[in-house]
Amino acid sequence: MKITPIIGLEVHVELKTKxxxxxxxxxxxxxxxxxxxxxxxCLGLPGALPVPNITACEWCVKxxxxxxxxPNETSFFERKNYFYPDLAKGYQLTQYEKPFVINGKVKVGxxxxxxxxxxMEEDTGKSVHISxxxxxxxxxxxxxxxxxxxxxxxEPDITSATMAKDYLLKMQQIIRYLGISDADIEKGxxxxxxxxxxxxEDNGEVFYTPLAEIKNVASLTGVQNAIEFEIKRQTExxxxxxxxxxxxxxxxxxxxxxxxxTFLQREKEGSADYRYFPEPDIPHMEFTPAQIEEIRISIPxxxxxxxxxxxxxxxxxxxxxxxxxxxxxxxxxxETVVTxxxxxxxxxxxxxxxxxLFLGAIKTHLNETGEELNQSKINPEYFLNLxxxxxKSEISSSAAxxxxxxxxxxxxxxxxxxxxxxxxxxxxTGALEKMAQEVITANPKAVEDYKKNPxxxxxxxxQLMRLSKGSAxxxxxxxxxxxILNGN
Ligand SMILES: [Zn+2]
Numbered sequence: 465m466k467i468t469p470i471i472g473l474e475v476h477v478e479l480k481t482k483x484x485x486x487x488x489x490x491x492x493x494x495x496x497x498x499x500x501x502x503x504x505x506c507l508g509l510p511g512a513l514p515v516p517n518i519t520a521c522e523w524c525v526k527x528x529x530x531x532x533x534x535p536n537e538t539s540f541f542e543r544k545n546y547f548y549p550d551l552a553k554g555y556q557l558t559q560y561e562k563p564f565v566i567n568g569k570v571k572v573g574x575x576x577x578x579x580x581x582x583x584m585e586e587d588t589g590k591s592v593h594i595s596x597x598x599x600x601x602x603x604x605x606x607x608x609x610x611x612x613x614x615x616x617x618x619e620p621d622i623t624s625a626t627m628a629k630d631y632l633l634k635m636q637q638i639i640r641y642l643g644i645s646d647a648d649i650e651k652g653x654x655x656x657x658x659x660x661x662x663x664x665e666d667n668g669e670v671f672y673t674p675l676a677e678i679k680n681v682a683s684l685t686g687v688q689n690a691i692e693f694e695i696k697r698q699t700e701x702x703x704x705x706x707x708x709x710x711x712x713x714x715x716x717x718x719x720x721x722x723x724x725x726t727f728l729q730r731e732k733e734g735s736a737d738y739r740y741f742p743e744p745d746i747p748h749m750e751f752t753p754a755q756i757e758e759i760r761i762s763i764p765x766x767x768x769x770x771x772x773x774x775x776x777x778x779x780x781x782x783x784x785x786x787x788x789x790x791x792x793x794x795x796x797x798x799e800t801v802v803t804x805x806x807x808x809x810x811x812x813x814x815x816x817x818x819x820x821l822f823l824g825a826i827k828t829h830l831n832e833t834g835e836e837l838n839q840s841k842i843n844p845e846y847f848l849n850l851x852x853x854x855x856k857s858e859i860s861s862s863a864a865x866x867x868x869x870x871x872x873x874x875x876x877x878x879x880x881x882x883x884x885x886x887x888x889x890x891x892x893t894g895a896l897e898k899m900a901q902e903v904i905t906a907n908p909k910a911v912e913d914y915k916k917n918p919x920x921x922x923x924x925x926x927q928l929m930r931l932s933k934g935s936a937x938x939x940x941x942x943x944x945x946x947x948i949l950n951g952n
Pocket of ligand 1: 484
């Protein structure tokens with residue numbers, strides 16, 4: 465029996481525009497007094513007219529373009545009718561027939577996930593469940609009702625829970641690079657609904673298990689766990705009955721993070737149940753080719769492009785390249801230090817040197833303090849000075865790691881710090897020869913040992929290091945001692 469999971473993801477992203485999708489209310493709803501950012505439009509009062517937020521529409525197109533989608537020539541909003549207390553109007557304004565953008569793709573590792581569409585819609589309010597006056601009560605906060613939401617629908621090209629996680633991380637990176645949302649899964653500004661079923665091949669027969677859409681997954685680990693649970697559940701279900709109901713019947717399942725289980729919520733209604741129809745109060749929307757072009761050129765260099773550049777221009781490896789590109793701020797600052805103009809002849813060594821410091825000592829420091837990398841504390845000149853000193857063997861690589869964090873904190877040149885701390889290695893041959901001679905004279909026994917066993921030179925090197933108070937370049941110390949001891 466061969467089992468292949470078929471996983472698609474619907475991702476909702478709240479845009480960080482100033483105002484809501486169809487009214488002038490502030491879109492801010494975290495830590496805000498409930499029901500203070502509301503008006504007749506977002507409360508769905510009779511006669512109120514929606515006016516689309518153009519910035520939000522442009523950002524939706526921008527995201528689509530970044531995902532390689534094609535804009536539709538014309539788009540329009542539709543009413544999706546359903547009743548729920550947090551949906552004030554009794555319908556949600558969304559795009560169904562004609563989303564803003566269609567047919568894109570995202571690279572996830574070595575694979576590609578096709579994007580079916582990205583469309584614009586509005587968020588719902590928030591239900592808050594409390595226990596008070598001896599009763600369980602549900603309160604509704606409409607501050608979130610009408611906040612711009614982009615929905616990105618993938619094709620079911622994802623084949624494992626890990627790949628789903630990588631897809632979400634990639635999506636999050638791209639959205640953050642575009643600066644259109646903080647895309648925080650834990651906070652709820654990025655939400656995800658996986659759709660899972662299985663292709664089962666057994667004795668020449670092929671079965672498809674019914675589709676399950678999983679709701680209320682509120683963390684990245686949750687997404688992974690929910691998908692893994694669902695794969696296991698559907699496999700067991702199939703093994704028990706070997707009966708496959710119509711796989712077109714989609715069921716909706718909730719995710720219980722505490723129990724780490726999905727549970728049946730409802731047998732899914734089809735799109736007909738939503739009675740989609742065009743919103744009569746908003747005209748069709750069209751972006752001209754010139755407007756699309758303007759949006760396209762506003763897209764910054766994206767993670768994939770940065771990774772490609774680091775690999776081809778700076779010869780960084782896959783791992784370093786992708787870790788640097790994970791965070792735009794981090795990547796941009798790295799690039800202010802490593803520019804092709806810097807140490808042109810040794811650009812690859814310099815790029816690797818800086819990458820090691822950024823990903824090692826500096827990143828550790830940032831993790832410890834919980835800070836973001838701060839451009840004003842990074843002086844490209846200092847990195848060049850430090851690089852040159854290491855190249856000349858004046859400062860060891862491990863000393864460079866030590867001083868760079870202090871330099872970052874204090875704004876002092878790391879080479880100066882190394883001098884103060886006595887971390888400058890003596891590579892002056894004359895001075896080292898003098899000290900080596902002194903060590904040899906003072907340790908006749910060790911010299912005898914060396915003649916019998918050259919491996920015992922470590923002791924003499926140690927003496928030389930001590931005499932130089934640790935400042936001798938160990939490699940040179942060894943070479944000079946050998947030269948004198950071997951009499952050449
Ligand atoms: Zn409003």
